[in-house]
Amino acid sequence: MPRYRKSETRWVHAACVAGGYLVCVAGLFTLQAGAGLNVPISVAVSAPPLVYAALAVLLLREAAFVRRLSWLGGACLVHVVLAGLAATELAWAGGLSLGNALAQVFVLFPPAPLLTLIATPLILATFGMTASRPAPRSDAAAPRLATGTRSRGVIPSPRAAGAAAESAPTAARTIAPPTTRVAPSVVPIASTPSPTTPPAVVAPAPTAPRTNPPSKPGRAANDGMVRVPFDRIAAQLPAEAFVLPFERLGESLREPHVILVPRRVVLSQMRDGAVVITWAHIASQFPDLALGMTGDQFRKEYPDLKFVLPVDELDAQLTPDAVGTAPVSAPLPVVAPKPSAVPARADVTPTPAATVEAPASSRAPAAASTTPAARALPRSAPSSPPPAEMMDRGTLARIVACFSGVGTFEAAAERNAGTVAVVLVEPGVSREAAIACAGRLLPFVAGVSADVVTLRTERTVLVLAAASAPIVVAVHRPNASVALLALRALSAAAIAGTIPPATPAPPRRDLEPMGSDDRVARAALALRTFGGAEPTVFADASGRVYVFSGGGGDDKGVAALALGVVEALGDGGELGAPVTVVFRRGAEQTVIRPLSGRAGVLAATGVVTRPGRALRDAERAAAVLETR
Incomplete structure (x- = not known):
């Protein structure tokens, strides 16, 4: 919230500068101070752009040429707005016509354009536009340093583990955080006859997640924004609407090569399985001159422009301070029971798939139950x-x-x-x-x-x-x-281990194809996320299933899967009645949704890029099928 309060105070400062400017113009015009000065029209008209161009060169020495042009255009716009306000003031308070008041402010009354030249940079300065680098970029620098400091704070733990390895090799192997060595460390500990060692070596296990990269270095975590690499969403932009190639466009962003998204927007959509933002969320981060048209024309040309954010980038940044702070040590008392609870389990194989541990039973009398x-x-x-x-x-x-x-x-x-x-x-x-x-x-x-x-x-x-x-x-x-x-x-x-256990296959079903009606066609139109899903209807003794396939797959297999899953889950028991079941394999998803009453089961399958939208489309299609 401090970020938004700061933006509001900037507007207050700008309004104060504009108010002071109007008071000065009105006071000098009432006193007719400087009324005797004559300024040529050509000088009065050409002076503001030249002055602002010189200020752009002086104030924005390290900025790109595109940003200087953007600043020059903004200064000219603010100049015209201030002069228009002053002319309106003179017309209302001084009894002048609007045309005469504009002439006084722009040419005939020399103090007015001079005051406008002074007030314009002051207003731009309140928004941080007179610095060589944009204010958000400097704001983001401090959190980056803090993030880097936190990440370096985790690095000494492996060094400490390495130092402990020289003095106590047995304990060091267990404390070492690399995930590829945690499991083998159980074997040397098991051979130790001391019954007090197992509690000591289990405690460091919660430090394992700190070796994983939850967030990328240099990412600010305290400014209320989530950072997404520009190249991850560049393909979703209309290239014909920009005058710059995407490589240079990424460099011209407010924070180069990074798109900033408010954290609250991301959190509100993460539970749907995907985060979708609109052009309005990120439009201010693109330079005005990068567009080949005005902002209004762009919005009219692309009214439905939206961007799907990569969930893996969001996951790494939301974990520390947005999703929750749940220490790993909380579940460990459940994971690690007392050593006396299991007899003779000293030697455990180091691999996750414990298929070669049978010899452990023959060595049971030789070791205490330590693991x-x-x-x-x-x-x-x-x-x-x-x-x-x-x-x-x-x-x-x-x-x-x-x-x-x-x-x-x-x-x-x-x-x-x-x-x-x-x-x-x-x-x-x-x-x-x-x-x-x-x-x-x-x-x-x-x-x-x-x-x-x-x-x-x-x-x-x-x-x-x-x-x-x-x-x-x-x-x-x-x-x-x-x-x-x-x-x-x-x-x-x-x-x-990626090899699933062997389980008995579900029984085969004798499904008969059925005819479809208008409801099925309307339901297919609602499933736009699956890309032109073709409807097929099957039925057997247990009920009817409506299959919508967006990839031309095995419709009968999907129908058998849907009916089998719904029958197996039943009423859900203590977990509650099933609402949707989603089977995901890569980008391909199969959404199964039981229909109310005896309407049957809906099953939609295909390649899905927006999982949250797919669930909402399935809900709308189910509502269509449930109508009579």
Whole structure:
């Protein structure tokens, strides 16, 4: 908010300068001071542009030529506005006609143009336009230095870990933050007979997220703006509307090569899965002379110009101070149970896919239980095979660290139907219900090779990322940032392993094609995000499904997927009735939405660049299909 209060005070200062100028003109005209001076018309007309051109050269010595021209045009415009106000004042208070008053202000009354030449630079100075560099650029410099200082503050931790490695090699391997070495560090610790070492080596695990690059160096985080590289959205600009190539256009921005977007605008749209801004949000950052037309002509020519911002750039900047501050240490008490809870789990394989841990049971009598995998481990005899399937604690801590700053979660590795999953639930969300729901979705994830599945119910959001140990995240719906959770779940899945577990395929369905009516055609028009979706209707004993395919894929396969998912989820149980289910694989998405009553199921599939808009289009199409 201080940024906007500063802008308001600038307008107040400019109004004070203009008011003082009008008072001086009226006073001198009343006293007829300088009325005897005669200034040639040619001098009176040509002097202001020449004076402002000289000031542009002197005041903007380090600025680009385009910015000098922009400043000169702005000065001439302010000059004309001030003179017009003074002429209006003289016509109203002095009884002059408007034409005579304009002549007095511009030519016949010499003190008036002189005062105008003085007042114009003062007004421009109140807006910071007389400096060689724009004010926002200098404002952004300080946060950059602060950001750099914070990033350098994290660097000494690896050095300290390296120094500790010389004196205590065993502890140093566990403390070292590089993510590729966290899991192997469990093996040397397990061989230590001391039972007091495990609590000491688990504590540094929360420092792992600090080694990840949550924000790019040089990015200001305290000015209320989010910075997006210009080249990430340049392709969405109409090139024919600009007189400069995009390379030079990026250099001419208020902050070179960077587009500034208000943080509040980004936060208001992140929960929809995409952030879309209009030209009005960023128009002031482009120089006026860069456009091949006036601003009004540009808005009339491109009234619906919008820009989709890259979510990965926004994610890196929103995590520290906008989404929340949830320490990773909060879920660790759930992840790391007491050492005595699991017998004989000393040797754990360093890889996330714990498929070669069977020999650990044969060495059980030789070591104390120093590295329990998770709280869901069975307490049976050490020779039982289920513990070999659980995840080691180092990998689990790295996965939990991926969600640092997103929210507060209760995290643990859980076993469900022979599959180990990493489950993170927000306080108040039923863990058992989330695990059961994820188990019902897993067979369909493997069938369509989806990267991540997002389930929205009436009360919660569940994100399921396909991995060797599937990642399940369940949060309350109203304030959930679904796009951010999906990105973090994909990062966690890369740590757990990208090969999904083997699950039984859903049963085959005998679907019969059905005819479509006018409602189906109108629903297809509502799904504009999917790019000309072609409607197809199928039915079986369980119901009817409306498939809208934007890429000419397997319509019958999509129909079987939609009906199977809706049947598997049922009424949703404790999580609430399902609203939408989204299967995402790269840029391709399949949106499944149950229709009210017995209207059936809607399924739309295709390449989607604006996920939030796709969900809204699916909602409108569902409303059309539900009408009778």
